[in-house]
Amino acid sequence: MSRRACLLGLLTACLLTGCSGGPAAQAVFHVQRGVVPQAAEQSCQLHQTDAPTSGYRGGQASQPTLELPFLAYFTANGDKPYCDGKPPTATDKEWAKLYVQLTGNRVKVQQILTG
Secondary structure (H helix, E strand, C coil): CCHHHHHHHHHHHHHHHCCCCCCCCCCCCCCCCCCCCCCCCCCCECCCCCCCCHHHCCCCCCCHHHHHHHHHHHHHHCCCCECCCCCCCHHHHHHHHHHHHHHCCCHHHHHHHHC
């Protein structure tokens, strides 16, 4: 079975069963609609509402299809202001700290960490 078919099957099963949101649930990293690839530069960035979960944290539980777009987005946009003009939230700072942990690059998210 192809990877795409497998993912589609899992998504369908999740939708049909209501997605319990248990420990296997992954956070959603928010980007502007239509931003493909996620590395595209934007004039501002969106706040994050979910704390990063294991799929984003590197290591054995990492899911590259989650982790790599998150890293690319922050590399391109992590130093931008938020679209709503508000300061970073505690959750935004969690994502920024994770970015630094995974990349060693504090410069790209400095505005979030000090905001």
